Amino acid sequence: MYSETVLAMGRKDLQEHIAGQYDSIEKNKKFNAFITVNKGADKPTIAIKDNLTVRGMRATSSSKIIDNYIAPYNATAVSRLTNLSIIGKTALDAFGTGSTGSNSDYGPVRNPHDEERVAGGSSAGNGVALALDMCDFALGTDTYGSLRSPSSFCGVVGLRPSYGLVSRYGLMDLSMSLDTIGPMAHDVYGVSYILSMITGQDSHDCLTEKSKKIDYHKELGIEAKRLTMIVLEENGSNLVDKKVAKTVEGAVNRLEQAGVKKVVARLPDLDKSIPMYYLGMAAEFASAMQKFDGLRYGPREDGYELDEVISKTRGRYLNAEIKRRVMLGTFVTMKEQQSKWYAAAIKARARLKQEINRVMAKGDVLITPTMPVMPWKIKEVMDDPLKNYAMDLFSGLAPIIGGPALSVPCGTIGRLPVGLQIGAKRFDELKCLQLGYLFEGLK
């Protein structure tokens, strides 16, 4: 009801409501959620992840290599937002490189329920801003879980849309074959409301598809018996925390009791999806990062020749995780290494796509935990790439098939929320949203 209530507020109530959000932003600076705050909001508010461009506003992507960049144009998704005020730009793992929110050059984003722990990432600032009532809606990006991970760890709702449904024009890319832009909110109605605005073909993104315009927020009601959910045998992997698995099983039981049909499927190669992703993503990321060279924007180091200036600038202003991924991506695409690493990753992706589509054919939605583990302490993950990467176990199910996935809160362990992931076939967002809306009503 949160989103519907805010959207129906009269002017006076809305002014008080927004003043409360600015107070929360001021009071909770230690969570490092915002990089830029926009004063003067007078409509329901939306936070924008800082790897998306808003004309005339700073866009750092949480990296010092473009610390002072002012965007000259709006991302298409931003320009499609109507009757909303942009309250600010939020922090992320720099350029989207992380699942924790700890890899921002503007300080680690802290979990709103336990500030010593990670918030999830990369759309970490959005998750915190929603959980601490700093905004009504948020626009994030999701390459391989980037808006679902913070939704899960912060206890809010986030939807990764199908690849090609929302234009990516104005997004600083991480991995162009997987990147999407999607909504986050306090509830399923909220993400559906924002999604209804931002979809549609765009001549600036040649992969957006002509699709029927749907008002998702007006079509959320559905009878439980009309939906079939797929669950994975043994949760899909032994990498899942037992308490998380139990919480998700409880949610599945509630849905079953409400009348949703259940089928069980196997996905034996799920674990392999993580290295497959990191090899392929790193290759695309190394290419995407070439434009950050200190020539046209951002700080520039001194030097006499071009290569010297570029190498010194990148050496100084790219952080450790970005360097790691660019170096890995460069290595796996070197002529003598390509067939062993990059080509293998591409083949593995094709195989996994077939396997996931085979599973998806058994029902309407695929139910898993959003994150296989609870949020770690910030200090625990800073310099252990493999520990960080393992968080992406279920994140790839949707991106590999180009489909949608929703994360909704489904319980807590101690103070910390657990997210339920609801995936569907490509362009079947409505099924994810309908099941999520149904689940919210069961609480």
Next chain:
Amino acid sequence: MEIDRIAKIARIRLTDDEKQHLESQLNRILEWAKQIEQMELGDEEYFTDKTNVFREDKVEPFPDSQLIVKNFPKVQKGKVIVPRSL
């Protein structure tokens, strides 16, 4: 691993400590990534089911070119100054 060569191609100047640290981490990541081999991949070819949406090849004026110029690290008479490349 030829860490200096990779860094040169990637155009990133690294300190000696960074080189040592990165080499060890990249080797660890690649060792972990070898589990893909267990999938016994065959002739799979990745092909996309997405289609390009072409637009008319027409010049459109960009209204805010001054905002682009303002981002240049070094500028002279509206043009970006770059280091020598030849």
